[in-house]
Amino acid sequence: MPKSTPPSSTRTSSSARPARRAPPPRQRTPAPPVDDTAGEGDSADSTDVEARIYRAVFDSVMSQRLKPGTKLPEAPLCELFKVSRSVVRKVLQKLAHDHIVQLRPNRGAIVAVPTxxxxxxxxxxxxxxxxxxxxxxxxxxxxxxxxxxxxxxxxxxxxxxxxxxxxxxxxxxxxxxxxxxxxxxxxxxxxxxxxxxxxxxxxxxxxxxxxxxxxxxxxxxxxxxxxxxxxxxxxxxxxxxxxxxxxxxxxxxxxxxxxxxxxxxxx
The missing domain is CATH 1.20.120.530 (GntR ligand-binding domain-like)
Known part of the structure; x- marks a missing residue:
């Protein structure tokens, strides 16, 4: 019965295995919010959401509540309309295409200021x-x-x-x-x-x-x-x-x- 020694060693290694397997608990949780890359942008009613934001900005420009040069920061717009940044950026790009806003690199969007x-x-x-x-x-x-x-x-x-x-x-x-x-x-x-x-x-x-x-x-x-x-x-x-x-x-x-x-x- 010389083969009775291995079980003891097998037991030792199997008892060590759980310690090696234990993953660091939830180390990836601080990753960027999913909200920025998914959500309304891919949903069926994303067009309605974008149209609503576009219309709110457009109507406010038409009624002169939003003056030229007014900043349109992304974070407050996301909060106001309960949407992701990707949705807000898409709307701001459309408004820029229509000459309602100006997109300034690294400084954000403002209501356009005509010369x-x-x-x-x-x-x-x-x-x-x-x-x-x-x-x-x-x-x-x-x-x-x-x-x-x-x-x-x-x-x-x-x-x-x-x-x-x-x-x-x-x-x-x-x-x-x-x-x-x-x-x-x-x-x-x-x-x-x-x-x-x-x-x-x-x-x-x-x-x-x-x-x-x-x-x-x-x-x-x-x-x-x-x-x-x-x-x-x-x-x-x-x-x-x-x-x-x-x-x-x-x-x-x-x-x-x-x-x-x-x-x-x-x-």
């Missing part, structure tokens, strides 16, 4: 675009379209008399976008949406606080021309309207800083 030369070019393009739009609307607008335009003008007028500047600015921009929609040309509509959003940034930089970006009476006179089918009259009034807006803009410093939630209309 004076860009201002001149944008208004030049807008005059040409809106001349084509009102001409088409004068030819194609129905009685129902005109009724909708007049209702929109009433809402604009009420906001003006309430001294509700954000609503007034948003409705003034919406008037021009509605005309583009009524032109029946989706290409013109898409280009005007980009130009109007860039004009809202220009107005936010240059327009004295409390002043109207667009004169309500001028909007009404353009609709009167459209109702009469006077395409040339509508074109002339629109050109004059946009030239006056460009001429009366003046440089002012950006407004006081507020919380990002408040600027996005979420707080």
């Amino acid at each position: 004076r030369e860009e201002t001149r070019q944008i208004f030049e393009a807008r005059r040409a675009l809106e001349a084509s739009i009102v001409r088409l609307v004068a030819e194609r607008a129905t009685a129902r379209d005109l009724k909708g335009l007049r209702e929109q003008l009433r809402a604009e007028h009420e906001a003006m008399h309430r001294f509700d500047q954000p609503a007034w600015a948003r409705l003034a921009s919406a008037y021009h976008l509605r005309l583009a929609e009524l032109s029946g040309n989706p290409i013109l509509q898409r280009y005007l949406q980009e130009i109007v959003s860039r004009c809202s940034l220009i107005v936010a930089v240059h327009q004295p606080p409390g002043n109207a970006a667009c004169e309500h009476d001028e909007h009404e006179r353009i609709v009167d021309c459209i109702a009469k089918g006077d395409a040339e009259g509508a074109v002339k009034l629109m050109d004059q309207h946009l030239r006056e807006l460009e001429e009366h803009l003046m440089l002012v410093s950006p407004g006081d800083e507020k919380s990002l939630a408040k600027l996005l209309g979420l707080g």
Whole structure:
């Protein structure tokens, strides 16, 4: 029975095995959060989430709550919308593509700040675009379209008399976008949406606080021309309207800083 020694050695080695096997408990837990690489970005409704964030920023720019130069840090946006950084970055890239924000390497995103030369070019393009739009609307607008335009003008007028500047600015921009929609040309509509959003940034930089970006009476006179089918009259009034807006803009410093939630209309 000389072979009785091995069991003892086998026992010793097997008793040592558990100590060797014991892994360091959860050493990888401090790894980067999964939230940054997964989550909404891969989910079925990611498009809806991105559209909601895009619309919140876009509407806040249009209503001039978000001023040019306002920082849009990723972390607060993630917290406000309960999304991952990958989703926020995707939205910021789209906003940058549409010239609503500027992405600065290693410094994050800010609301775009148009230069004076860009201002001149944008208004030049807008005059040409809106001349084509009102001409088409004068030819194609129905009685129902005109009724909708007049209702929109009433809402604009009420906001003006309430001294509700954000609503007034948003409705003034919406008037021009509605005309583009009524032109029946989706290409013109898409280009005007980009130009109007860039004009809202220009107005936010240059327009004295409390002043109207667009004169309500001028909007009404353009609709009167459209109702009469006077395409040339509508074109002339629109050109004059946009030239006056460009001429009366003046440089002012950006407004006081507020919380990002408040600027996005979420707080």
